[in-house]
Amino acid sequence: MQAIVIPQPWANDLVLGKFTEIDLAVTTQASEILLVSGNEEVSGEYALGLAKGYALGILRVKSITPTATGFEWVLDSPRLVAPFAVATDADLLEVDDALIHENFPATVELEDWMAHPGEAFPPALQTHADALLAIGTQQLPSDYQAILTATNGDWEAVDAAWYEHEYAAQAAILSSLSDEEFAALQVQTDADEWAELVAARALLLKGTKDEQGND
Structure with missing residues (x-):
């Protein structure tokens, strides 16, 4: 075939x-x-x-x-x-x-x-x-396998690490915005991209809170 x-x-x-x-x-x-x-x-x-x-x-x-x-x-x-x-x-x-x-x-x-x-x-x-x-x-690269192992299979941690690696500049901006500033972006963004931004920011903020909790 x-x-x-x-x-x-x-x-x-x-x-x-x-x-x-x-x-x-x-x-x-x-x-x-x-x-x-x-x-x-x-x-x-x-x-x-x-x-x-x-x-x-x-x-x-x-x-x-x-x-x-x-x-x-x-x-x-x-x-x-x-x-x-x-x-x-x-x-x-x-x-x-x-x-x-x-x-x-x-x-x-x-x-x-x-x-x-x-x-x-x-x-x-x-x-x-x-x-x-x-x-x-x-088939995961070793650094992502390490994250998965360290977090007992938490794919959200892998997702957040990938996003931060691929979009470091955007990730820094998304993490630093206040809720009001972030919400203001919605009028400039189509529905699909906005949903991705919301999910990405949630993962990044979750990762930041997890790191603070482990300090």
């Missing part, structure tokens, strides 16, 4: 149906494609704990349209597969069909979850997600 390699976190978002369109440099005649997560991450995008270099699922190739820089793919109807490692040495690969085993119970639950995306994962889907998280955790 043909496989397409997509970096994280876009690969994870595609297989969860969070978006369906993506611009790629390659094209195919296949009606279905195996989605493989790349070993590289999208710069500036949070991908800690997401399995890299693994087959994630099968998607229907709804359409591929040439663009000025490549091709716009529209993908839908994700079906989950038992994750297995894939050598990601090209953007478009051939993968042995014998290696591909669909996880039908998790896929059924994924379809229901996609219709109610704010809800918690149901059991089979959660088990599938936990298996991928275990892979992603093993």
